[in-house]
Amino acid sequence: MNRTWWKEGIVYQIYPRSYKDSNGDGVGDLNGIISQLDYIKSLGVDIIWLCPVYQSPNDDNGYDISDYYNIMDEFGTMDDFDRLLSEMKQRGLRLVMDLVANHTSDEHQWFLESREKDSPKRDYYIWRDGVDGAAPNNWQSIFSGSAWKYDEIASQYYLHLFTKKQPDLNWENPAVRQGIYDVMKFWLDKGIDGFRMDVISVISKKNYEDSPYPALNDTISKVYANGPKIHEYLQEMHQEVMSKYDMMTVGEGPGISLETGLSYVDEARKELNMVFHFDHMFIDHGAGGKFDVVPYDFVHFKQVFAKWDELLRGRGWGSIFLGNHDFPRIVSRFGNDGDYWSQAAKLLATMLLSLRGTSYIYQGDEIGMTNVAFDSIEDYDDVETHNSYQEEVVEGGRDLEDFMKAVHIQARDNARTPMHWSNEENAGFTDGNPWLKLNPNYPKINVAAQQEDDASVLNYYRKMVRFRKAHLTLVYGDFEMLAPDHQQLFAYRRWDEGGEYVIAHNFSEQESTLALDNIATYEKAIGNYPDHQIKDGQVQLRPWESIIYQKK
Numbered sequence: 001m002n003r004t005w006w007k008e009g010i011v012y013q014i015y016p017r018s019y020k021d022s023n024g025d026g027v028g029d030l031n032g033i034i035s036q037l038d039y040i041k042s043l044g045v046d047i048i049w050l051c052p053v054y055q056s057p058n059d060d061n062g063y064d065i066s067d068y069y070n071i072m073d074e075f076g077t078m079d080d081f082d083r084l085l086s087e088m089k090q091r092g093l094r095l096v097m098d099l100v101a102n103h104t105s106d107e108h109q110w111f112l113e114s115r116e117k118d119s120p121k122r123d124y125y126i127w128r129d130g131v132d133g134a135a136p137n138n139w140q141s142i143f144s145g146s147a148w149k150y151d152e153i154a155s156q157y158y159l160h161l162f163t164k165k166q167p168d169l170n171w172e173n174p175a176v177r178q179g180i181y182d183v184m185k186f187w188l189d190k191g192i193d194g195f196r197m198d199v200i201s202v203i204s205k206k207n208y209e210d211s212p213y214p215a216l217n218d219t220i221s222k223v224y225a226n227g228p229k230i231h232e233y234l235q236e237m238h239q240e241v242m243s244k245y246d247m248m249t250v251g252e253g254p255g256i257s258l259e260t261g262l263s264y265v266d267e268a269r270k271e272l273n274m275v276f277h278f279d280h281m282f283i284d285h286g287a288g289g290k291f292d293v294v295p296y297d298f299v300h301f302k303q304v305f306a307k308w309d310e311l312l313r314g315r316g317w318g319s320i321f322l323g324n325h326d327f328p329r330i331v332s333r334f335g336n337d338g339d340y341w342s343q344a345a346k347l348l349a350t351m352l353l354s355l356r357g358t359s360y361i362y363q364g365d366e367i368g369m370t371n372v373a374f375d376s377i378e379d380y381d382d383v384e385t386h387n388s389y390q391e392e393v394v395e396g397g398r399d400l401e402d403f404m405k406a407v408h409i410q411a412r413d414n415a416r417t418p419m420h421w422s423n424e425e426n427a428g429f430t431d432g433n434p435w436l437k438l439n440p441n442y443p444k445i446n447v448a449a450q451q452e453d454d455a456s457v458l459n460y461y462r463k464m465v466r467f468r469k470a471h472l473t474l475v476y477g478d479f480e481m482l483a484p485d486h487q488q489l490f491a492y493r494r495w496d497e498g499g500e501y502v503i504a505h506n507f508s509e510q511e512s513t514l515a516l517d518n519i520a521t522y523e524k525a526i527g528n529y530p531d532h533q534i535k536d537g538q539v540q541l542r543p544w545e546s547i548i549y550q551k552k
């Protein structure tokens with residue numbers, strides 16, 4: 001594949017609300033991010049993906065935008081933004097912003113006007129009459145309840161696949177599409193380097209017939225996602241916007257699967273550069289959704305990565321991530337946050353940075369931040385958690401303790417507790433009252449403590465980032481899974497004309513072994529244990545050991 005900056009660039013994702021507060025109001029902000037740019041640079045990453053910073057009433061923490069052309073008051077001003085961008089450029093860092101184009105806030109000017117029957121903006125959203133005094137169809141919101149809300153002023157129902165305060169835009173309307181392209185150009189002309197596109201898979205609606213599927217996840221992937229005009233819209237967007245800039249795009253979306261993935265990222269199609277699929281993110285969701293936690297199969301987990309690599313090989317580009325602001329902390333979810341916390345966090349770093357595709361690191365994972373378990377539902381902020389609580393516990397009668405157990409495992413706030421900078425009060429995140437409680441383990445897990453410790457998770461991330469950048473075979477080289485049926489080991493070979501590597505991760509507390517042909521022709525390059533063991537021609541992996549062998 002031809003080389004580009006966004007293929008070999010390593011992305012660091014920032015959730016601004018929780019990164020660093022500069023003015024003591026308890027909310028992270030742009031000046032806070034500016035103050036940490038040297039830290040970010042020290043990780044060796046190249047690109048920052050900034051979650052939404054636009055004007056928003058924060059029903060869904062910035063994913064409900066009321067003005068695409070202004071910065072959220074809590075985060076700062078446009079001057080602060082411009083300064084952030086120029087400070088980043090000075091450090092050779094690129095900026096990718098979040099584009100939320102499936103919906104706006106119900107406080108966006110377009111929506112306010114759209115509610116008036118005769119307004120020229122009426123058709124900017126999806127308005128329908130009710131059926132027999134009820135919603136137009138049986139569609140469920142991804143954040144609980146009906147996906148339709150009756151509006152008194154409009155005298156009709158509007159569609160909201162997410163919260164009631166996130167009405168879906170009508171992409172059938174060319175003026176809406178142009179409106180979004182204008183937004184994109186405004187930010188690109190300021191000098192940003194691309195977009196992560198929120199739920200781009202659902203912008204084209206099928207028909208508005210009832211969903212036949214009882215499980216919401218099936219309705220999402222089979223009814224909401226990959227609508228009939230999705231590719232027409234993305235190709236138009238490419239022509240109008242992407243083709244005119246040196247930029248990167250990564251489309252996020254439920255329902256993007258092995259069957260549909262290539263239709264978004266096949267280079268010949270001129271749509272998106274990459275997608276975030278959820279095949280490994282929904283792996284422990286039962287029929288009742290994310291708070292219906294089911295055990296997952298490790299072999300299946302490995303297959304997700306192997307199959308996506310095979311699908312994209314030579315045709316499109318992948319994105320390698322294990323978590324983000326919507327999912328639990330990676331070390332708690334896929335690793336071990338107990339006795340082997342440090343080893344597991346480093347193992348996941350090795351995995352993220354040794355697969356083919358662009359690597360995405362979510363803030364705090366570079367120090368091994370873990371899930372949190374607040375006692376009370378009141379301590380949670382996220383609208384998704386609260387809506388599920390209302391639906392499942394208050395209305396549905398689910399046992400509260402049982403629900404809270406699931407919340408501790410799955411809540412999005414696990415990833416949203418403020419960043420741990422030091423062991424000072426509130427982890428050095430704020431001098432004020434934090435908008436969300438901190439994880440009480442911050443005195444143990446924080447940046448300051450790990451800075452100087454050569455064996456820390458943080459310094460391992462730095463080493464591993466450097467290693468990937470120095471060995472581009474890990475970025476572009478071919479991939480083959482080894483021992484595919486192994487129940488503890490995820491092992492693979494990466495190779496191209498530049499070199500050959502064998503990589504093995506032991507996802508367990510048991511010792512595991514990997515048989516390696518011609519073992520003498522390999523040498524250890526990097527790993528999360530200071531030494532390594534070979535016995536009887538087999539690689540011995542201790543609990544949560546991760547190792548990269550290089551062909552001599």
Ligand code: TEU
Pocket residue numbers: 060063064100142162198199253254290325326384412
């Ligand atoms: O998330 C898309 C999405 O489908 C989420 O509902 C995801 O499945 C869920 O969070 C898992 O529990 C994007 C954003 O990343 C998310 O923060 C927003 O809330 C959502 O879109 C609506 O804009």
Ligand code: CA
Pocket residue numbers: 021022023024025026027028029074
């Ligand atoms: Ca602040």
